[in-house]
Amino acid sequence: MxxxxxxxxxxxxxxxxxxxxxxxxxxxxxxxxxxxxxxxxxxxxxxxxxxxxxxxxxxxxxxxDKTYAATIRLGARTTTDDAEGDVVDTADAGAWTDVDDAAILAGISTLTGAISQVPSSVSAIKVAGRRAYDLVRAGESVELAARAVTVSRFDVLAQRRVDGFTDLDVLVECSSGTYIRALARDLGDALGVGGHLTALRRTRVxxxxxxxxxxxxxxxxxxxxxxAAAAARVMPVLVVTAEEARDLRHGKRLVAQRDRLAASEVAAIDPDGALVGIVEARGNDIKSAMNMPEVQA
Incomplete structure (x- = not known):
C-alpha cells in the first residue's frame, strides 16, 4: 500500500x-x-x-506564503506577461529616458506590501466555469477582477542590459494568490517600458x-x-492524550479547552506521534475540522 x-x-x-x-x-x-x-x-x-x-x-x-526567484525583462510586453507569449510592444529609446535605478526601486516600492493586483489573463482562475487561459487561447477577451495580495519582500539581486532590454533578477516573498507575472507586467507599465517574466522558480511554500x-x-x-511532520511545518501543534485523540476521531469535542489553541487551525498529534487531524475552536471547546485516517503508514 x-x-x-x-x-x-x-x-x-x-x-x-x-x-x-x-x-x-x-x-x-x-x-x-x-x-x-x-x-x-x-x-x-x-x-x-x-x-x-x-x-x-x-x-x-x-x-x-511563498518565495520565488524570478527574472523580469523590462522593455517589452507580451500576450501572456511571460516569455511564452508573443511580444506585442517594445520600448523605443525615448521611453528609457527616465528609467534609472531610482525609478526601478520606486516602481518596486509601489508593488510591495498590501497591494491590489489584477491577475494575468492566462491564469488558472475560473471565469464562468472555464479557466481564464482556456478562454484566452480560444480568442476570447478576459478581464479578471483585482484581488488583494501581500508582497512582503521584493528585492533586486542583479541587474543587466541584454539586447536593449533591462533584466532584473529578483527575490519575491508573497502571500498565496500573488502572480509574479503580474508583478513583472505592472512594474514595466509603471516605468513606461513594459515588462514580462522570463524565468520563475519557486523556492519555498x-x-x-x-x-x-x-x-x-x-x-x-x-x-x-x-x-504529522508536514502539518507541524505550516501550523502550531497540540499534543493530545490517547483519550483525547480517540474523542476527536469520533467527532467529540474537548470541552472548555479552547485556551490550549495557539492559532485558529492547529495540528493535533497523539502520544505515538501520529496526526489526529486539524482542530479548531467551537465556542469554548476544541473540535476537529479535519480528521486523518487512523492508519498513516
Missing amino acids: ASHGILLVDKPGGLTSHDVVARTRRAFGTRKVGHAGTLDPMATGLLVIGIEGATRLLTYIVGA GGFDVADAVGIDELEGAATLTP
Missing part, C-alpha cells in the same frame, strides 16, 4: 504540475495524489505533493523548502514527510 505522506518535488521546466502528479501516481502505485499549488510549465521549483490520506492536508498548505525536494527522476522510493 502507498504511504500516507507529503512529497516535495523540484519540478523541472517543461512539465505541468499535472505531469508531476501523474508520475507520482505511477511511482507510488496510487491514484490518490494531489498538489498544493500549480506551477506553470515554464516555472521550476517546489511542488508540494500529497499522497493517500495526506491529500487532506493540501487544503491547509495551499494558502501558505510555507515551511517547505526546495532544498529538501527530490528531482523528477528520483520519485521511485523517495522519502516522504509524515502527515
